[in-house]
Amino acid sequence: MAWSTRELAELAGTTVRSVRLYHERGLLEEPDRRPNGYKQYEVRHLLSLLRIRRLSELGVPLSKIDVVREGDSSSPETLRALDAELAASIERQVKARSAIAAILSDGGPVDVPEGFEAVASRLSSADSSLVHLYGRLYTQEAMSDLRRMVESDGSTLVGDELDALPPDADDGTRQRLADQLTPEIARHLASHPWLTSPGARLSTSEGAAREMFADAVVELYNPAQLDVLQRASRAAHETLGLDPGSTPSS
The missing domain is CATH 1.10.1660.10 (Multidrug-efflux Transporter Regulator; Chain: A; Domain 2)
Incomplete structure (x- = not known):
């Protein structure tokens, strides 16, 4: 035949x-x-x-x-390498399915940063963008801490008001929001001391991290929002007796 x-x-x-x-x-x-x-x-x-x-x-x-x-002598080695690749692929797929399930359950955006799917609803568009950048700056251990910070944050009302803050917001409104944010920032600084000296948790140089962060916040937040964040950060550092310029996220 x-x-x-x-x-x-x-x-x-x-x-x-x-x-x-x-x-x-x-x-x-x-x-x-x-x-x-x-x-x-x-x-x-x-x-x-x-x-x-x-x-x-x-x-x-x-x-x-x-x-x-x-059946070459290197055949077993080839198969072991293939098995390792398949195991890694399966792990990526399991993580992807878990992330998709969290996004569907929480109703968050599809492009939420990896590991933050379950808290996506707590992140504004600017915050989410900043977390994406943090993922390129910080180690996985540091990112885990950042996720826990978001999880432990209280009411999102202050965050919602800050997100909606117009560029020309009056000084009284700015100070009120800064006062409300200060305890939260101080709590994070106290719970995670590495924030005041992040060198060991950075995957890049501290100078590069500061430069990237400075450029990013100017693009992501309007002047009034940035002013509120700076006031709250300074007040939180002062509350704990810390140098306000000791961390790139200050």
Whole structure:
């Protein structure tokens, strides 16, 4: 019995294009041709193609299929490396499913920073953007602390009012909001002393972190909001007897 390329592909559950690719890579032997020039595949070609397909389904790269198929001495190492890649892929997928479930449950934005899905509703657009940047500046341990800070924050009413604060807000309104935010900031500074000396928790230089943070807050918050945050931060530092300039997030 002999089959055409199309028939062989259908029997193996693949495509003509894949069969041609396997020929190009030297994985599948070229068959004899009929007098009219058409290829005629036999059972041995089908079996070879099925084995190639099986290894491909397991995730073996085309460049490694011959090594694994022929039982080369490096074959076990190739399979162990593939297994490690699959394990990492499964872990990423499990994390992604967990994140999606949290987003759907909480109704937060889809692009919420990783690890903050369950508290997305507590973050304003500016806060969420800042957390994205923090993810590039701080270690995972520091990001875990930041997530706990968001989780422990009290009423979101102050945050909502700060989000809606117009650029020309009067001084009295600014000071009132700063006074309301001060205890919360002071509590975070007291609970997480590394905030006043973040060097060990940074994945970049402290100078670069300060520069990125300074540029970001100017773009993300309007002048009145920035003024409120600066007043509250200074007051919180003073309450704890700390240098107001001791942390890039001050």
